[in-house]
Amino acid sequence: xxxxxxxxxxxxxxxxxxxxxxxxxxxxxxxxxxxxxxxxxxxxxxxxxxxxxxxxxxxxxxxxxxxxxxxxxxxxxxxxxxxxxxxxxxxxxxxxxxxxxxxxxxxxxxxxxxxxxxxxxxxxxxxxxxxxxxxxxxxxxxxxxxxxxxxxxxxxxxxxxxxxxxxxxxxxxxxxxxxxxxxxxxxxxxxxxxxxxxxxxxxxxxxxxxxxxxxxxxxxxxxxxxxxxxxxxxxxxxxxxxxxxxxxxxxxxxxxxxxxxxxxxxxxxxxxx
Numbered sequence: 001x002x003x004x005x006x007x008x009x010x011x012x013x014x015x016x017x018x019x020x021x022x023x024x025x026x027x028x029x030x031x032x033x034x035x036x037x038x039x040x041x042x043x044x045x046x047x048x049x050x051x052x053x054x055x056x057x058x059x060x061x062x063x064x065x066x067x068x069x070x071x072x073x074x075x076x077x078x079x080x081x082x083x084x085x086x087x088x089x090x091x092x093x094x095x096x097x098x099x100x101x102x103x104x105x106x107x108x109x110x111x112x113x114x115x116x117x118x119x120x121x122x123x124x125x126x127x128x129x130x131x132x133x134x135x136x137x138x139x140x141x142x143x144x145x146x147x148x149x150x151x152x153x154x155x156x157x158x159x160x161x162x163x164x165x166x167x168x169x170x171x172x173x174x175x176x177x178x179x180x181x182x183x184x185x186x187x188x189x190x191x192x193x194x195x196x197x198x199x200x201x202x203x204x205x206x207x208x209x210x211x212x213x214x215x216x217x218x219x220x221x222x223x224x225x226x227x228x229x230x231x232x233x234x235x236x237x238x239x240x241x242x243x244x245x246x247x248x249x250x251x252x253x254x255x256x257x258x259x260x261x262x263x264x265x266x267x268x269x270x271x272x273x
Contacts, residue, residue, distance in 0.1 A: 004050045016041045016051065023054050031061035049078050060087065065094035082110045086118035093122065098129035117143070117153030121160045128164065137164050155184040159192060166195075 001020065005013040019041040026034035038054035045051050056071035069091035076084045085108050089101035105123045110116045120143045124136040140161045147154055162177035181192045 001050050004048050005045075007048065008045050012044060016045045016048075019044075020050065020054050023058050027058050027061050031058055031063075034058040035062045035064065035067075049075055052078070056087075060091065065091050069095060082108060083112050083115045085110060086115055086122050089119070089126070090122045093126055093129060098126035101126040114152040117147070117151070117157055121156060124160060124164070128167070133164060133168055137161070137168070140164065149184055155181050155190060155192075158184065159190045159195075162195070 001017070005017055008016065019037040023034040023037040023041070026037065035055070035058040038051070038058045042051040042055050052071050052075050056068050056075060059065070059067035059071065069088070072084055072088045072091060075081075076088055085104055089104045092098070092100040092104070101122060105119050105126075108119060110119050120139060124139040127133070127136040127139065140157060144154075144157050144161060147157065158177055159181045162174045162181060165171075165177060166174035175196065178192055178196050181190060182196065185192055
């Protein structure tokens with residue numbers, strides 16, 4: 001970043017650098033504010049790749065995928081760096097262009113191991129967007145077989161596979177894979193703990209609507225004892241402890257035949273770390 005800022009006057013570099021620093025500090029907690037700082041930096045030094053990348057990253061974090069797509073496309077033209085291809089393809093998915101995502105990633109040569117994993121995840125996501133879930137599952141499962149658990153992005157690959165299984169109506173299998181992700185994701189890159197809870201919700205609240213909550217009655221006369229036989233509320237009514245089995249919600253849409261997926265995707269080669 002400092003090297004790029006040397007290409008502008010010193011006073012301007014200080015202002016641009018300040019906005020870039022602020023964008024970096026805010027991106028996790030307040031991505032919308034971070035995006036505003038990045039936009040100022042881009043306006044002041046639009047020819048610097050670092051300012052375009054700052055806008056792209058903060059826009060992506062803020063969910064402004066159309067802006068992110070424009071900026072990542074510009075950066076890719078400026079640098080030709082294949083590391084931008086996965087996020088560029090993911091932005092195309094976000095704006096409803098999964099076919100463009102496939103075009104970008106099929107046969108792409110991505111040397112960075114972590115980004116190669118991201119490319120496979122986005123490629124599978126694009127297939128799923130097009131109704132080709134079985135092909136998406138195949139892509140991710142094949143990639144998992146190629147990499148060791150210690151490979152960069154291994155936990156994210158398994159997370160993507162578990163997510164697809166859950167969408168495919170296989171919660172038990174999804175939970176097993178999410179549990180594997182929890183064991184591998186030591187850095188907390190995913191929300192796997194939340195997903196584990198969602199896949200297997202507890203039924204502790206079942207039957208609570210049948211419980212009668214009684215109010216205490218004041219003892220006006222201690223000697224006035226109530227006949228036990230006339231007291232209908234000595235014990236709470238028994239609750240039905242049997243909980244109904246969760247019903248699987250079936251989609252109204254019929255999944256497209258995986259045979260319509262066409263030729264298998266050329267999966268980006270995953271390099272061992």
